[in-house]
Amino acid sequence: MEGAPGVFDIIGPVMVGPSSSHTAGAVRLGRMTRAILGDTPKKATIGLHGSYARTFLGHGTDRAIAAGLLGFDTDDERIRDALSIAKAQGIQLEFSLIDLGEVHPNSALITAEDAGQNAVTVLGSSVGGGEVVIREIDGFDVEITGHYPTLLVLHTDRPGVVAAVTSLLAKHSINIASMRVSRRRKGETALMVIEVDQSLPADLVTAVQSLHDVVSVRNISAF
Protein backbone atom coordinates (compact mmCIF):
# COMPACT_ATOMS: atom_id res chain seq x y z
CA MET A 1 0.00 0.00 0.00
CA GLU A 2 1.56 3.25 -1.10
CA GLY A 3 0.79 6.27 1.10
CA ALA A 4 -2.43 6.51 3.10
CA PRO A 5 -4.96 3.77 2.32
CA GLY A 6 -7.83 4.62 0.00
CA VAL A 7 -11.44 3.43 0.07
CA PHE A 8 -10.68 0.24 -1.86
CA ASP A 9 -7.71 -0.67 0.32
CA ILE A 10 -10.22 -0.88 3.19
CA ILE A 11 -13.24 -2.40 1.36
CA GLY A 12 -11.11 -4.66 -0.82
CA PRO A 13 -9.31 -6.23 -2.47
CA VAL A 14 -11.47 -9.00 -3.85
CA MET A 15 -9.39 -12.09 -3.16
CA VAL A 16 -9.42 -15.80 -2.59
CA GLY A 17 -8.84 -16.48 1.11
CA PRO A 18 -7.93 -17.23 3.69
CA SER A 19 -4.94 -14.93 4.11
CA SER A 20 -3.74 -11.85 2.25
CA SER A 21 -0.10 -12.56 3.08
CA HIS A 22 -0.09 -16.39 2.93
CA THR A 23 -2.53 -16.86 0.03
CA ALA A 24 -2.91 -13.69 -2.09
CA GLY A 25 0.75 -12.68 -1.59
CA ALA A 26 1.89 -16.20 -2.47
CA VAL A 27 -0.12 -16.09 -5.72
CA ARG A 28 1.65 -12.85 -6.61
CA LEU A 29 5.09 -14.36 -5.90
CA GLY A 30 4.25 -17.16 -8.33
CA ARG A 31 2.95 -14.69 -10.91
CA MET A 32 6.08 -12.54 -10.65
CA THR A 33 8.29 -15.59 -11.11
CA ARG A 34 6.29 -16.61 -14.18
CA ALA A 35 6.64 -13.07 -15.59
CA ILE A 36 10.41 -13.03 -14.94
CA LEU A 37 10.77 -16.42 -16.64
CA GLY A 38 8.66 -15.05 -19.49
CA ASP A 39 6.52 -18.15 -19.95
CA THR A 40 4.55 -20.81 -18.12
CA PRO A 41 7.12 -22.99 -16.40
CA LYS A 42 7.45 -26.63 -17.37
CA LYS A 43 9.09 -27.39 -14.07
CA ALA A 44 9.55 -25.55 -10.79
CA THR A 45 11.08 -26.22 -7.40
CA ILE A 46 9.65 -24.17 -4.58
CA GLY A 47 11.23 -23.75 -1.14
CA LEU A 48 8.97 -22.42 1.61
CA HIS A 49 10.62 -20.51 4.45
CA GLY A 50 9.56 -19.41 7.95
CA SER A 51 5.85 -18.89 8.49
CA TYR A 52 5.27 -20.09 4.91
CA ALA A 53 6.88 -23.39 5.89
CA ARG A 54 4.95 -23.69 9.15
CA THR A 55 1.42 -22.79 8.02
CA PHE A 56 1.32 -23.53 4.27
CA LEU A 57 -1.27 -26.30 4.59
CA GLY A 58 -4.11 -24.35 6.16
CA HIS A 59 -3.40 -21.21 4.13
CA GLY A 60 -2.98 -23.08 0.85
CA THR A 61 0.37 -21.35 0.29
CA ASP A 62 1.65 -24.20 -1.92
CA ARG A 63 -1.51 -24.12 -4.05
CA ALA A 64 -1.32 -20.32 -4.21
CA ILE A 65 2.27 -20.31 -5.54
CA ALA A 66 1.30 -23.01 -8.07
CA ALA A 67 -1.67 -20.85 -9.12
CA GLY A 68 0.62 -17.86 -9.63
CA LEU A 69 3.02 -19.93 -11.74
CA LEU A 70 -0.01 -20.91 -13.86
CA GLY A 71 -0.80 -17.20 -14.29
CA PHE A 72 -3.93 -17.08 -12.12
CA ASP A 73 -4.89 -13.82 -10.41
CA THR A 74 -5.42 -13.46 -6.65
CA ASP A 75 -9.24 -13.60 -7.00
CA ASP A 76 -9.30 -16.74 -9.19
CA GLU A 77 -11.25 -19.53 -7.53
CA ARG A 78 -9.17 -22.15 -9.35
CA ILE A 79 -6.38 -21.39 -6.80
CA ARG A 80 -7.81 -24.12 -4.59
CA ASP A 81 -7.25 -26.71 -7.36
CA ALA A 82 -4.01 -25.28 -8.74
CA LEU A 83 -1.86 -28.30 -7.80
CA SER A 84 -4.05 -30.72 -9.75
CA ILE A 85 -4.43 -28.25 -12.64
CA ALA A 86 -0.62 -27.97 -12.86
CA LYS A 87 -0.32 -31.73 -12.84
CA ALA A 88 -2.94 -32.07 -15.58
CA GLN A 89 -0.93 -29.60 -17.69
CA GLY A 90 2.20 -31.68 -17.21
CA ILE A 91 3.89 -29.06 -15.06
CA GLN A 92 6.24 -30.65 -12.57
CA LEU A 93 6.24 -28.94 -9.17
CA GLU A 94 8.48 -29.89 -6.27
CA PHE A 95 7.98 -28.28 -2.87
CA SER A 96 10.27 -28.36 0.13
CA LEU A 97 10.63 -26.62 3.47
CA ILE A 98 13.82 -24.57 3.64
CA ASP A 99 15.64 -22.11 5.89
CA LEU A 100 16.71 -18.98 4.00
CA GLY A 101 18.26 -17.34 7.08
CA GLU A 102 17.62 -13.68 7.83
CA VAL A 103 14.81 -12.93 5.39
CA HIS A 104 11.16 -11.97 5.93
CA PRO A 105 9.22 -14.83 7.62
CA ASN A 106 6.87 -15.14 4.63
CA SER A 107 9.40 -15.96 1.92
CA ALA A 108 9.85 -18.45 -0.89
CA LEU A 109 12.71 -19.41 -3.16
CA ILE A 110 11.39 -20.48 -6.56
CA THR A 111 13.40 -21.96 -9.43
CA ALA A 112 11.36 -22.18 -12.62
CA GLU A 113 12.31 -23.64 -16.01
CA ASP A 114 10.46 -23.31 -19.30
CA ALA A 115 10.26 -25.97 -22.02
CA GLY A 116 13.42 -24.60 -23.66
CA GLN A 117 16.71 -23.46 -22.18
CA ASN A 118 15.46 -20.73 -19.85
CA ALA A 119 15.54 -20.99 -16.09
CA VAL A 120 15.29 -18.43 -13.34
CA THR A 121 15.69 -18.48 -9.57
CA VAL A 122 13.67 -15.92 -7.64
CA LEU A 123 13.66 -15.07 -3.94
CA GLY A 124 10.56 -13.18 -2.88
CA SER A 125 8.77 -12.14 0.31
CA SER A 126 5.12 -11.45 1.07
CA VAL A 127 5.33 -8.38 3.26
CA GLY A 128 1.70 -7.93 4.35
CA GLY A 129 -1.73 -7.15 2.92
CA GLY A 130 -0.94 -9.13 -0.23
CA GLU A 131 2.04 -6.92 -1.06
CA VAL A 132 5.21 -8.68 -2.23
CA VAL A 133 8.82 -7.79 -2.88
CA ILE A 134 11.16 -9.76 -5.14
CA ARG A 135 14.56 -9.61 -3.40
CA GLU A 136 16.81 -11.65 -5.65
CA ILE A 137 16.82 -12.87 -9.26
CA ASP A 138 19.54 -15.42 -10.15
CA GLY A 139 21.69 -14.08 -7.31
CA PHE A 140 21.30 -10.42 -8.36
CA ASP A 141 19.96 -8.18 -5.58
CA VAL A 142 16.77 -6.49 -6.73
CA GLU A 143 13.70 -4.86 -5.23
CA ILE A 144 10.59 -5.33 -7.36
CA THR A 145 7.09 -4.73 -5.98
CA GLY A 146 5.04 -5.17 -9.15
CA HIS A 147 3.37 -1.78 -8.60
CA TYR A 148 4.95 -0.39 -11.78
CA PRO A 149 5.57 -1.82 -15.25
CA THR A 150 9.11 -3.15 -14.87
CA LEU A 151 11.83 -3.77 -17.44
CA LEU A 152 14.52 -6.31 -16.58
CA VAL A 153 17.61 -6.12 -18.77
CA LEU A 154 20.37 -8.68 -18.41
CA HIS A 155 23.45 -7.25 -20.08
CA THR A 156 27.23 -7.28 -20.27
CA ASP A 157 28.74 -5.01 -17.61
CA ARG A 158 30.25 -2.47 -20.00
CA PRO A 159 30.14 1.38 -20.26
CA GLY A 160 27.27 2.81 -22.33
CA VAL A 161 24.70 0.03 -21.97
CA VAL A 162 22.67 1.84 -19.32
CA ALA A 163 22.73 5.04 -21.38
CA ALA A 164 21.61 3.17 -24.51
CA VAL A 165 18.63 1.66 -22.69
CA THR A 166 17.56 4.87 -20.95
CA SER A 167 17.78 6.90 -24.16
CA LEU A 168 15.48 4.38 -25.86
CA LEU A 169 13.02 4.86 -22.99
CA ALA A 170 13.32 8.65 -23.35
CA LYS A 171 12.65 8.40 -27.09
CA HIS A 172 9.37 6.60 -26.30
CA SER A 173 8.50 9.22 -23.62
CA ILE A 174 8.65 6.59 -20.90
CA ASN A 175 9.36 8.08 -17.47
CA ILE A 176 11.59 6.11 -15.10
CA ALA A 177 10.22 5.81 -11.55
CA SER A 178 13.20 3.91 -10.17
CA MET A 179 16.27 2.15 -11.52
CA ARG A 180 18.83 -0.21 -10.11
CA VAL A 181 21.83 -1.95 -11.67
CA SER A 182 23.27 -4.94 -9.89
CA ARG A 183 26.18 -7.15 -10.87
CA ARG A 184 27.81 -10.18 -9.39
CA ARG A 185 31.32 -9.38 -10.59
CA LYS A 186 32.92 -6.48 -12.50
CA GLY A 187 32.93 -6.93 -16.29
CA GLU A 188 30.60 -9.94 -16.32
CA THR A 189 26.82 -9.81 -16.61
CA ALA A 190 24.72 -7.23 -14.81
CA LEU A 191 20.98 -6.84 -14.26
CA MET A 192 19.17 -3.56 -14.83
CA VAL A 193 15.78 -3.23 -13.09
CA ILE A 194 13.81 -0.24 -14.35
CA GLU A 195 10.39 0.61 -12.93
CA VAL A 196 8.49 3.02 -15.18
CA ASP A 197 5.29 5.07 -15.07
CA GLN A 198 3.83 4.08 -18.46
CA SER A 199 3.25 0.62 -19.86
CA LEU A 200 6.05 -0.53 -22.15
CA PRO A 201 5.21 -0.93 -25.87
CA ALA A 202 6.36 -4.18 -27.54
CA ASP A 203 8.52 -2.41 -30.15
CA LEU A 204 10.46 -0.67 -27.38
CA VAL A 205 11.14 -4.00 -25.70
CA THR A 206 12.31 -5.42 -29.06
CA ALA A 207 14.57 -2.40 -29.57
CA VAL A 208 16.16 -2.89 -26.14
CA GLN A 209 16.57 -6.60 -26.86
CA SER A 210 18.47 -5.85 -30.10
CA LEU A 211 20.95 -3.49 -28.42
CA HIS A 212 24.56 -4.58 -28.47
CA ASP A 213 25.62 -6.14 -25.12
CA VAL A 214 22.02 -6.89 -24.07
CA VAL A 215 21.63 -10.57 -23.27
CA SER A 216 17.92 -10.77 -22.49
CA VAL A 217 14.95 -8.56 -21.66
CA ARG A 218 11.77 -9.14 -19.66
CA ASN A 219 8.79 -6.83 -19.60
CA ILE A 220 6.73 -7.30 -16.43
CA SER A 221 3.42 -5.48 -16.45
CA ALA A 222 2.14 -3.98 -13.20
CA PHE A 223 -0.25 -6.11 -11.20
Add this chain to the structure above:
Amino acid sequence: MIGIFQLWEQGGPCGDAFMVVREDVISVSRLAERAVASRSRISDIVLHDEALRSERRPDQLRSEMARNLEVMRQAVARGLEGAPRTVSGLVGGDARRIEEARRGGRLIGGEVLDLAIARAVAVAEVNASMGRVVAAPTAGSCGVLPGVLLTVAEKVYSEEGYTRARAGEGHAGEEGLEDALIAALFTAAGVGMAIAARASISGAEGGCQAEIGSAACMAAAAATELAGGTPNQVCHAGAIALKGLLGLVCDPVAGLVEVPCVKRNATAAAVAIAAVDMALAGVKSVIPIDEVIAAMGAVGRMLPCELRETAQGGLAATPTGRSIARRMGGASPGG
Protein backbone atom coordinates in the same frame (compact mmCIF):
# COMPACT_ATOMS: atom_id res chain seq x y z
CA MET B 1 0.08 20.18 21.43
CA ILE B 2 3.40 18.59 20.63
CA GLY B 3 3.93 19.01 16.91
CA ILE B 4 1.12 17.34 15.04
CA PHE B 5 0.44 14.97 17.92
CA GLN B 6 -1.63 15.55 20.97
CA LEU B 7 -0.17 13.29 23.65
CA TRP B 8 -2.30 13.00 26.71
CA GLU B 9 -1.01 9.89 28.31
CA GLN B 10 2.45 8.46 28.63
CA GLY B 11 2.61 4.80 29.58
CA GLY B 12 4.71 4.80 32.81
CA PRO B 13 5.98 1.58 34.32
CA CYS B 14 4.31 -0.86 31.95
CA GLY B 15 6.31 0.17 28.89
CA ASP B 16 6.36 2.93 26.35
CA ALA B 17 2.86 2.52 24.98
CA PHE B 18 1.30 5.94 24.58
CA MET B 19 -1.85 7.26 23.10
CA VAL B 20 -1.97 9.81 20.34
CA VAL B 21 -4.90 11.47 18.68
CA ARG B 22 -3.45 12.62 15.39
CA GLU B 23 -4.68 15.95 14.11
CA ASP B 24 -3.31 15.58 10.60
CA VAL B 25 -5.17 12.49 9.40
CA ILE B 26 -8.75 11.53 8.59
CA SER B 27 -11.05 11.83 11.59
CA VAL B 28 -14.48 10.22 11.93
CA SER B 29 -15.75 13.11 14.06
CA ARG B 30 -14.57 15.56 11.42
CA LEU B 31 -16.35 13.57 8.69
CA ALA B 32 -19.51 13.80 10.78
CA GLU B 33 -19.10 17.57 11.32
CA ARG B 34 -18.73 18.12 7.60
CA ALA B 35 -21.75 15.92 6.88
CA VAL B 36 -23.87 17.89 9.36
CA ALA B 37 -22.64 21.23 7.99
CA SER B 38 -23.44 20.26 4.40
CA ARG B 39 -26.69 18.48 5.31
CA SER B 40 -25.38 15.29 3.76
CA ARG B 41 -24.26 11.90 4.99
CA ILE B 42 -20.80 10.69 5.98
CA SER B 43 -20.86 8.43 2.91
CA ASP B 44 -21.26 11.51 0.67
CA ILE B 45 -18.20 13.13 2.27
CA VAL B 46 -16.08 9.96 1.95
CA LEU B 47 -17.10 9.53 -1.70
CA HIS B 48 -16.32 13.18 -2.44
CA ASP B 49 -12.88 12.97 -0.79
CA GLU B 50 -12.00 9.70 -2.52
CA ALA B 51 -12.94 11.13 -5.92
CA LEU B 52 -10.51 14.02 -5.30
CA ARG B 53 -7.78 11.78 -3.90
CA SER B 54 -7.94 9.11 -6.61
CA GLU B 55 -8.80 11.50 -9.49
CA ARG B 56 -11.73 9.27 -10.44
CA ARG B 57 -15.38 10.15 -10.99
CA PRO B 58 -17.88 9.36 -8.20
CA ASP B 59 -19.92 7.12 -10.53
CA GLN B 60 -16.77 5.05 -11.28
CA LEU B 61 -16.14 4.68 -7.56
CA ARG B 62 -19.77 3.67 -6.97
CA SER B 63 -19.54 1.06 -9.74
CA GLU B 64 -16.39 -0.44 -8.25
CA MET B 65 -18.08 -0.58 -4.84
CA ALA B 66 -21.13 -2.22 -6.47
CA ARG B 67 -18.84 -4.97 -7.78
CA ASN B 68 -17.44 -5.51 -4.27
CA LEU B 69 -21.00 -5.67 -2.93
CA GLU B 70 -21.84 -8.34 -5.51
CA VAL B 71 -18.83 -10.44 -4.41
CA MET B 72 -20.06 -10.09 -0.81
CA ARG B 73 -23.52 -11.33 -1.84
CA GLN B 74 -22.06 -14.29 -3.74
CA ALA B 75 -19.95 -15.27 -0.74
CA VAL B 76 -23.00 -15.10 1.54
CA ALA B 77 -25.00 -17.31 -0.82
CA ARG B 78 -22.23 -19.88 -1.15
CA GLY B 79 -21.58 -20.03 2.57
CA LEU B 80 -25.25 -20.47 3.42
CA GLU B 81 -25.48 -23.38 0.98
CA GLY B 82 -22.64 -24.94 2.96
CA ALA B 83 -19.01 -24.00 2.43
CA PRO B 84 -16.71 -27.00 1.99
CA ARG B 85 -14.71 -27.98 5.04
CA THR B 86 -11.20 -26.56 5.07
CA VAL B 87 -8.04 -28.62 4.60
CA SER B 88 -7.61 -28.70 8.38
CA GLY B 89 -11.22 -29.85 8.81
CA LEU B 90 -11.68 -27.31 11.61
CA VAL B 91 -14.41 -25.18 10.04
CA GLY B 92 -17.11 -25.35 7.35
CA GLY B 93 -20.84 -25.99 7.30
CA ASP B 94 -21.77 -23.95 10.38
CA ALA B 95 -23.43 -21.13 8.41
CA ARG B 96 -25.75 -23.66 6.82
CA ARG B 97 -26.43 -25.16 10.24
CA ILE B 98 -27.37 -21.73 11.67
CA GLU B 99 -29.51 -20.86 8.65
CA GLU B 100 -31.43 -24.14 8.82
CA ALA B 101 -32.07 -23.66 12.53
CA ARG B 102 -33.16 -20.08 11.86
CA ARG B 103 -35.60 -21.11 9.14
CA GLY B 104 -36.86 -23.86 11.42
CA GLY B 105 -37.71 -21.30 14.07
CA ARG B 106 -35.36 -22.87 16.61
CA LEU B 107 -33.30 -19.73 17.38
CA ILE B 108 -34.02 -16.94 19.84
CA GLY B 109 -32.08 -13.91 18.59
CA GLY B 110 -34.72 -12.51 16.25
CA GLU B 111 -34.67 -12.11 12.48
CA VAL B 112 -31.99 -9.44 12.11
CA LEU B 113 -29.52 -10.84 14.63
CA ASP B 114 -29.81 -14.48 13.54
CA LEU B 115 -29.58 -13.72 9.83
CA ALA B 116 -26.60 -11.39 10.38
CA ILE B 117 -24.83 -14.12 12.35
CA ALA B 118 -25.53 -16.78 9.71
CA ARG B 119 -24.29 -14.49 6.93
CA ALA B 120 -21.16 -13.43 8.82
CA VAL B 121 -20.20 -17.08 9.40
CA ALA B 122 -21.06 -17.87 5.77
CA VAL B 123 -18.58 -15.36 4.36
CA ALA B 124 -15.87 -16.21 6.88
CA GLU B 125 -16.25 -19.92 6.01
CA VAL B 126 -16.00 -19.18 2.29
CA ASN B 127 -12.76 -17.31 3.03
CA ALA B 128 -11.34 -20.15 5.12
CA SER B 129 -12.13 -22.67 2.36
CA MET B 130 -10.26 -20.65 -0.29
CA GLY B 131 -13.34 -19.06 -1.81
CA ARG B 132 -13.60 -15.50 -3.11
CA VAL B 133 -14.31 -12.68 -0.65
CA VAL B 134 -13.83 -8.94 -0.20
CA ALA B 135 -11.27 -8.14 2.49
CA ALA B 136 -13.20 -5.72 4.75
CA PRO B 137 -10.97 -4.51 6.22
CA THR B 138 -9.06 -7.84 6.17
CA ALA B 139 -9.71 -11.36 4.88
CA GLY B 140 -9.95 -12.69 8.44
CA SER B 141 -12.72 -10.20 9.30
CA CYS B 142 -14.50 -10.32 5.93
CA GLY B 143 -17.83 -11.64 7.27
CA VAL B 144 -18.84 -8.79 9.58
CA LEU B 145 -19.75 -6.11 7.04
CA PRO B 146 -21.77 -8.33 4.67
CA GLY B 147 -23.49 -9.99 7.63
CA VAL B 148 -24.57 -6.74 9.24
CA LEU B 149 -25.15 -4.48 6.24
CA LEU B 150 -27.10 -6.85 3.96
CA THR B 151 -29.36 -7.77 6.87
CA VAL B 152 -29.93 -4.26 8.19
CA ALA B 153 -30.59 -2.98 4.65
CA GLU B 154 -33.30 -5.60 4.09
CA LYS B 155 -34.86 -4.74 7.43
CA VAL B 156 -34.87 -1.01 6.68
CA TYR B 157 -36.13 -1.27 3.12
CA SER B 158 -39.51 -2.84 2.66
CA GLU B 159 -39.91 -5.85 0.42
CA GLU B 160 -41.69 -3.59 -2.08
CA GLY B 161 -38.96 -0.98 -2.02
CA TYR B 162 -36.35 -3.69 -2.34
CA THR B 163 -37.97 -5.13 -5.48
CA ARG B 164 -38.33 -1.67 -6.98
CA ALA B 165 -34.74 -0.78 -6.30
CA ARG B 166 -33.52 -4.03 -7.86
CA ALA B 167 -35.62 -3.30 -10.95
CA GLY B 168 -34.09 0.16 -11.21
CA GLU B 169 -37.45 1.88 -10.65
CA GLY B 170 -36.56 3.85 -7.53
CA HIS B 171 -38.44 7.16 -7.44
CA ALA B 172 -36.56 10.44 -7.60
CA GLY B 173 -35.47 11.52 -4.15
CA GLU B 174 -35.93 8.01 -2.86
CA GLU B 175 -32.80 5.95 -2.78
CA GLY B 176 -33.14 2.24 -3.41
CA LEU B 177 -31.65 -0.46 -1.25
CA GLU B 178 -28.79 -1.06 -3.65
CA ASP B 179 -27.62 2.57 -3.67
CA ALA B 180 -28.05 2.80 0.09
CA LEU B 181 -25.87 -0.29 0.58
CA ILE B 182 -23.18 1.10 -1.71
CA ALA B 183 -23.28 4.40 0.19
CA ALA B 184 -23.04 2.55 3.50
CA LEU B 185 -19.89 0.77 2.28
CA PHE B 186 -18.30 4.20 1.68
CA THR B 187 -19.13 5.15 5.26
CA ALA B 188 -17.56 1.88 6.42
CA ALA B 189 -14.49 2.66 4.32
CA GLY B 190 -14.19 6.16 5.80
CA VAL B 191 -14.23 4.75 9.32
CA GLY B 192 -11.75 2.04 8.31
CA MET B 193 -9.41 4.60 6.75
CA ALA B 194 -9.46 6.57 10.00
CA ILE B 195 -8.68 3.40 11.96
CA ALA B 196 -5.82 2.46 9.59
CA ALA B 197 -4.36 5.96 9.91
CA ARG B 198 -4.85 6.36 13.68
CA ALA B 199 -4.42 2.80 14.95
CA SER B 200 -4.11 -0.33 12.81
CA ILE B 201 -6.18 -2.87 10.89
CA SER B 202 -3.55 -5.60 11.18
CA GLY B 203 -3.81 -8.44 13.69
CA ALA B 204 -0.02 -8.77 13.72
CA GLU B 205 0.21 -5.15 14.85
CA GLY B 206 -2.85 -4.65 17.02
CA GLY B 207 -4.39 -8.04 17.79
CA CYS B 208 -7.88 -9.17 16.79
CA GLN B 209 -9.41 -5.89 18.01
CA ALA B 210 -7.64 -4.28 15.03
CA GLU B 211 -9.31 -6.66 12.56
CA ILE B 212 -12.62 -7.89 14.01
CA GLY B 213 -12.96 -4.83 16.27
CA SER B 214 -12.38 -2.52 13.30
CA ALA B 215 -14.86 -4.48 11.17
CA ALA B 216 -17.53 -4.19 13.90
CA CYS B 217 -16.84 -0.47 14.28
CA MET B 218 -17.14 0.05 10.51
CA ALA B 219 -20.27 -2.12 10.27
CA ALA B 220 -22.03 -0.40 13.19
CA ALA B 221 -21.28 3.05 11.76
CA ALA B 222 -22.39 2.11 8.24
CA ALA B 223 -25.54 0.28 9.39
CA THR B 224 -26.56 3.26 11.52
CA GLU B 225 -26.37 5.52 8.49
CA LEU B 226 -28.30 2.90 6.49
CA ALA B 227 -31.00 2.85 9.17
CA GLY B 228 -31.41 6.63 8.94
CA GLY B 229 -29.22 7.62 11.88
CA THR B 230 -27.66 11.09 12.03
CA PRO B 231 -23.91 11.52 11.42
CA ASN B 232 -23.42 11.89 15.17
CA GLN B 233 -25.32 8.67 15.83
CA VAL B 234 -23.06 7.00 13.25
CA CYS B 235 -20.05 8.07 15.35
CA HIS B 236 -21.62 6.82 18.59
CA ALA B 237 -22.47 3.44 17.06
CA GLY B 238 -18.92 2.97 15.77
CA ALA B 239 -17.44 3.98 19.11
CA ILE B 240 -19.75 1.67 21.10
CA ALA B 241 -18.98 -1.33 18.85
CA LEU B 242 -15.20 -0.84 19.03
CA LYS B 243 -15.33 -0.35 22.80
CA GLY B 244 -17.13 -3.68 23.07
CA LEU B 245 -14.23 -5.48 21.42
CA LEU B 246 -11.34 -3.44 22.82
CA GLY B 247 -8.43 -5.64 23.87
CA LEU B 248 -9.46 -8.68 21.83
CA VAL B 249 -6.33 -10.74 21.15
CA CYS B 250 -5.28 -12.46 17.94
CA ASP B 251 -4.67 -16.10 18.85
CA PRO B 252 -5.33 -18.28 15.80
CA VAL B 253 -5.05 -22.02 16.42
CA ALA B 254 -2.20 -23.45 14.31
CA GLY B 255 -1.82 -19.99 12.76
CA LEU B 256 -4.87 -20.54 10.55
CA VAL B 257 -7.66 -18.06 9.79
CA GLU B 258 -10.22 -20.54 11.18
CA VAL B 259 -10.39 -20.96 14.96
CA PRO B 260 -11.53 -18.64 16.51
CA CYS B 261 -11.69 -16.28 13.50
CA VAL B 262 -14.79 -17.63 11.77
CA LYS B 263 -17.04 -17.47 14.84
CA ARG B 264 -15.62 -14.11 15.90
CA ASN B 265 -17.06 -12.68 12.68
CA ALA B 266 -20.50 -13.63 14.00
CA THR B 267 -20.00 -12.38 17.55
CA ALA B 268 -18.63 -9.11 16.17
CA ALA B 269 -21.72 -8.78 13.95
CA ALA B 270 -23.86 -9.15 17.09
CA VAL B 271 -21.81 -6.49 18.89
CA ALA B 272 -22.26 -4.19 15.90
CA ILE B 273 -26.05 -4.65 15.85
CA ALA B 274 -26.26 -3.97 19.60
CA ALA B 275 -24.26 -0.77 19.01
CA VAL B 276 -26.55 0.30 16.14
CA ASP B 277 -29.64 -0.15 18.29
CA MET B 278 -28.13 1.80 21.18
CA ALA B 279 -27.09 4.66 18.90
CA LEU B 280 -30.48 4.78 17.14
CA ALA B 281 -32.14 4.96 20.56
CA GLY B 282 -30.04 8.04 21.33
CA VAL B 283 -27.46 6.39 23.58
CA LYS B 284 -24.15 8.24 23.36
CA SER B 285 -20.60 7.02 23.70
CA VAL B 286 -18.93 9.03 26.46
CA ILE B 287 -15.54 8.57 24.78
CA PRO B 288 -15.58 10.10 21.26
CA ILE B 289 -14.92 7.68 18.38
CA ASP B 290 -11.50 9.07 17.38
CA GLU B 291 -10.31 8.67 20.97
CA VAL B 292 -11.66 5.11 21.11
CA ILE B 293 -9.72 4.37 17.92
CA ALA B 294 -6.55 5.87 19.40
CA ALA B 295 -7.11 3.80 22.56
CA MET B 296 -7.40 0.67 20.40
CA GLY B 297 -4.06 1.51 18.77
CA ALA B 298 -2.46 2.07 22.19
CA VAL B 299 -3.85 -1.21 23.56
CA GLY B 300 -2.48 -2.97 20.47
CA ARG B 301 0.99 -1.64 21.15
CA MET B 302 0.75 -2.93 24.74
CA LEU B 303 -0.21 -6.45 23.64
CA PRO B 304 2.65 -8.95 23.92
CA CYS B 305 3.74 -10.46 20.64
CA GLU B 306 2.31 -13.86 21.72
CA LEU B 307 -1.16 -12.33 21.30
CA ARG B 308 -0.59 -10.73 17.91
CA GLU B 309 -1.11 -13.40 15.23
CA THR B 310 1.91 -15.49 16.17
CA ALA B 311 -0.22 -18.43 17.36
CA GLN B 312 1.79 -18.60 20.61
CA GLY B 313 -0.77 -17.41 23.16
CA GLY B 314 -4.45 -17.45 24.02
CA LEU B 315 -6.53 -20.16 22.36
CA ALA B 316 -3.57 -21.23 20.20
CA ALA B 317 -1.64 -22.12 23.37
CA THR B 318 -4.40 -24.29 24.90
CA PRO B 319 -3.80 -28.06 25.03
CA THR B 320 -6.36 -28.57 22.25
CA GLY B 321 -4.93 -25.71 20.20
CA ARG B 322 -1.42 -27.10 20.49
CA SER B 323 -2.52 -30.59 19.62
CA ILE B 324 -4.23 -29.33 16.43
CA ALA B 325 -1.07 -27.40 15.54
CA ARG B 326 1.04 -30.55 15.97
CA ARG B 327 -1.32 -32.54 13.78
CA MET B 328 -1.18 -29.84 11.05
CA GLY B 329 2.61 -29.60 11.32
CA GLY B 330 3.28 -33.07 9.92
CA ALA B 331 2.08 -32.36 6.37
CA SER B 332 4.26 -31.82 3.30
CA PRO B 333 3.64 -29.06 0.76
CA GLY B 334 2.44 -29.85 -2.77
CA GLY B 335 0.48 -32.88 -1.65
